[in-house]
Amino acid sequence: MNAVVTTQKLTKHYEGICRVKELDLQVYEGEIYGFLGPNGAGKSTNLKMLLGLVKPSAGKIAIFGKDFQQNRTYVLQHTGSLIESPSYYGHLTGLENLRIMQRLRDVPDKNITEVLKIVRLEQQKHKKVAHYSLGMKQRLGIAMALLAFPKLLILDEPTNGLDPGGIEEIRELIKSLPGQYGITVLLSSHLLAEIEQMATSVGIISNGQLLFQGRKDTLQEKSKNYIFLRTGNNEWAQNLLQQKGYHPVKYKEQLRLANLTDEEIARINKTLVQANLDVIRIEEYHKSLEDIFLELTRKENNLC
């Protein structure tokens, strides 16, 4: 797989405060890469650096395998973006806004017709954008980002301000982009559910540092499953299991064990029963992506 975006130790200081710290990002072709992190984690700053809007304090950016600094125009030609809130000229109509972007990107007229169709703004194209609803502005922003049918699409919080119907619509649109137009998507969100539903790869950022990066399924696998045991005498059971080489931890009224195979669980059960201990409950607890996310980001916060 070809890397579309690679950063090396990308760092940004603002007045001595480190907003993005030594980020090594890897986005591969055909992916929908979800950039996840709490508000103020450095997501926007990082995406802006990828577009040259913010100048890195240190580190390197390569997009399409080319150094950004030296190939700015080439990279931007093949990159569409929607950063922060949508950009628009309020006194102009939706169509005129697209025409401006058409001049800047030198694309044919048919692209305008097509993107208007994709974001379903054909009926409103002659209306002044100042009179658009937030959702319509957001859709216009996506249309502008798509106008040149770029190889890479960078979207910062793309479903911000949309109603549930609109969110669903945009989500389906984004999911279809890699397959239909060969567009690699890099999007950010502070909402886990959104990333969970759209992304194929995930990068988790907190306080400017990348805590996890990889395929979404890897992250899910990474989620340790716990087994909770409840017995007639937890202390006795704990001692017994420790002797057998397990590491049970007392957790409220239960014992918690991590990373067990099914066979091990069966063996533990047998041991306890043979020792004449009542086994009341064996429960499996599966951590959701949300738990992992919270755990990762919280740990980070505690360190500070």
Next chain:
Amino acid sequence: MLKRSIAAEGLKLRHSRIWLILFVLPSLSILIGCANYYLNQGVLHQEWYSLWTQVSLFYGEFFLPILIAICCSYLCRLEHQNHNWNSLMAAPISPAHVFLAKLAVLGILLFFVQIFFLLLYYGAGKLLQLSSPFPLETLGWIFKGWLACITIASIQLGLSLRIRSFATPIGICLCAVFMGLGMYLLKLGMFFPYSLLTIGMGILQQKCIMGSENLLFIIMNLLFTILFSFISIYRLKNTDITA
């Protein structure tokens, strides 16, 4: 690429009220200037030249610099509003072209303003029944005034790019014009960009600057325009965009 950027800048001015200002401010200058001329005919004997002293004073020392500053602030406000810097600077356009396209559009607008002012001056002279022939020096003043306009525009554009407020750069411009008058009187006008308008348009002295002085005037305009454009482009290239 620059042509496309200029076309895009042109599109942004559609449905815009900036056109109103382009017509109103020169008209106001002519109106006030003519009224002054009409009321002081006792001391103003030189017909076209006397009329020029009156109209160009209000135009060149007040309304035109304000007009330039307003246009610059307006062109930048379009981008300051609604996060447009993000999409403009993430387009495959070099920062130099972003700046130069705006300066070019200003140059075109100001050219039409100068022509419009010339027509108004001619019309006003005819209305006041001036009998002497129309002085051809005016064409030179209009053209040289236009050069000075571009110089001032290159500075004002830089200020407006930097200062998000609409009015502050206009205030700075007014102060600079008054300073320019002082510099002109101190005979340092050639070295202060805001005085160039006074010199170029023959506002205070209706002699047509000649030969070497003409050359110096053009060179100084070029130098200032290049210098201030370079500063703005450098800044646009090297600082973070805040939209």
